[in-house]
Amino acid sequence: MVKFVIERDLLLKSLSHVQSVVERRQTIPILSNVLLEANTENGGTLLLRATDNELEISDKTQANVEKTGSITVSAHKLYDIVKKMPDGAQIECAYQEDTAQLMVKSGRARFALPTIPAEGFPTMTLESAPFSFVLTTAELQGLIDRTQFAISTEETRYNLNGIYLHEKTGENPVLKAAATDGHRLATAEVALPKGASGMPGVIIPRKTIGELTKLIAETAQDVTIWVSENQIRFSFGDVILSSRLIDGTYPDYDKVIPQGNDKFLEVDSASLTTVVDRVAVISEKSRGIKLSLKKGALIVSANSSDEGMAEDEMEAGYDAEPLEIGFNYRYLLDILAQVKGGTVRFSLLDGTSPVVIQDANDPSALYVLMPMRV
C-alpha cells in the first residue's frame, strides 16, 4: 500500500502549499499530519492535503506511482526532511506494513516516519450545486487587499471577523467585498462574474483570507470560486483551498455610508501619507491626529500633554469653510495605503460625522472612517 517516487522539487512545492495550514500548536494527532494519496490516473499523481479543521488546502502533483493508496504522516517533519534533500533528487516514499511507518528514501538517506491511517482524516465535501464563477488573480487580490485591513479582531463580534463577499444587484450588478470593525468600513467591488448571480452572501474567516493571499501571491492563473451556504472553495489549478464560513448575518453596512457629505478635500495620497506619518511620531500613544482644513491648505497636527506637539502643512484642494477633524492615524494610513499613487478624495460634513474616502481615479473602492475626538 502506497509507494511512489517523486522529484524533490515537486514534492517540496506542493508540501509548502499545504503545510502552512497545519498549526504548530496542534494537540489532535491526525490534524498535525498531511494526507498523501497516490493515484495512477493521468500517468501517476500524488494528492497532498492538510487541514486545521477550519480550512483545508490540497495540491496535486506528478509522481511515479507504484502502489496506490493513502496514508498520513507528520506534515512539518516531512516538509523538513524534503527541504534538506538536494535539488533534483528523487524521493521514494513507501508504506511499511509491518511497522506501520512511511519509509522516505533518497540517495543513501533513509527516514522512517510513524503514520496514522487516512480513514480518520477529515475531508470537507462541498454541497451539491454550488454557485461557481471565475475571477482573475488581480480582481481577487484587489477585493481582498482593499478590505482585509478593516476586518475586526474582536472575538465577541464574530460575524465581523471576516470579509463579507456578496452580490449587489442594480443597474450594474457587482460582486462586492466588505469589512468593518466599527471604526472603519472598507468596500471594494468588481463587475459581477458569470455564474455568481443569485449567490448567497458569505463571510470568509480572517484565517482563510490570510492563506488565500499567500496562494494568490504565487499564481497568475484565473481563480475558480465555488460558493454555497456553508462553504467556499478556491481553485488555483491544482491547488484547492476549501473553508468553512462564519455562521452569522453581516450588518447592513450601507446604512453607515453617509450620503449627504458636501465638503470635499482632494490631496495627493503619497504626500498626505508622508505628512501623517511624520506628525504621528508625537501621538504614538494616543493615536490621535488632527486635520485642520482651510481654503487651499491642510494642516496636520498632534498635541499631547506627555508626548509634545507636532504640526505640518501641505497644499490641498479644499474650497469650503474651515473645518477641524480628528482621526486615529493608523486607520487613516491603512486607507491611504490602498490609494495607490494618486489623488485621494475625502467627503466631509462636519468635525464629528463619518468621512467617506475614495481613490479619485478608482470608484470601485470606498472607505468610511469614523472621526476621533482629539
Add this chain to the structure above:
Amino acid sequence: MSVNQALAELEELRQKGKLAGSWLITGPYGVGKSTLVRRFAGMLLTGKDQEITFHQDLKWIERDYTEEEKKDIIKTLNAGKALDTEIEKKRSRKQEITIDDIRGALQFLSLTAGNNQWRILVINPADEMNTAAANGLLKALEEPPSGTIIFLISHNIGKLLPTIRSRCRVLSLKPLSNFEMKSYIMENYPDVSLVDTLVQLSNGSIGKIKEIIENDGLNLYQKVLSVLDESSLDISAVYQICDTAVKETSKYLLIKDFLLSYVLQLAQKTDLPDLKRNEILQLWEEINQAFRDTDSLYLDKKNMLANIFFKIGRAK
C-alpha cells in the same frame, strides 16, 4: 431509559424535524451517556450507527490537559512522533472546564459545518464547568445556531446552575438491571469468573465494569475481602493494600468503592440490633468524610486507608 431507547427517541425526533438544540443527558456514572452521544453523533454526521470519537463537525469538550501536558503533546507531535497510549492515559488534566474551553466551543459554533449540515457540541461532563464557563455557554444554549445540537452530559445534575438546566431538554438514562449487566459481562468478558460479585460491585454501570476489569479490580476486591473477613486484621496485608492504592490513583478509587460498599453490606445484615446498625451507618458516614477530606486537602492516603481498615475491623 436505556441507551437504545434513548437513541430511538432522538432519531424519531430528528426524522420529524423536531429535534431540540440543547440536551442534558443525565444518569449515574457509566450507564452509557457518552456512548449514547457518540452513537447519535455517528448517525447524524456519518449516516451510520457507529460510535465516533473524532469528526470535524463534532466538538468534544472535556477538562483540558494542564499546560505542561499540552506542551509535551505539542512537542511530541511536532517531532513527528506518535503519541503513546499508555502515556496518554496518565496525562493530568485541569480541575475544571474553564472559560477558555468554552471559547473554543463558541469559536466552533461561529463557523459553518464542514461537511453535513449538522454541528454537534458536547460538554462532558457539564458539572465540571466552573461558573464563568457555564455562564459563557448560556447564550449558545438558549438559542443554538441552526443545524446545531448541544449535548451536556452530567452525572450530578444538582451541581449544574439552574440557568443551565432550564435551557435544556432532559434525557435521563437509568442504571442497567442485574440481568442486563450479566449479559453484558458474558458477552464482553467471557473469561470473568466472579460474575455476580462484579455485577454487585458495579451498581448497574457498564463504565464501572470496565474500570474494575481494566484495573484488576476483582483480585483487589478479594484481597480487601480476605483481610476484612478475618476475625483479627493482618497488619502487613493491610499495609500492602494501602501501598498499591497510593501508587495508582485508579486502584485507590476502586478500594474506596470497595470499602464503602463493604460497610453498607454490614449494615444490611438482617440479624443486627438497631443500635449496632446505627453505629455502622455512622461509620459509613465517617469513612465517606475521611475520603472527602483526603481528596480535597491532599492528606496522606496510606495513613487514612489503614485507619479505615482498623475502624471497620473494630466495628464488626
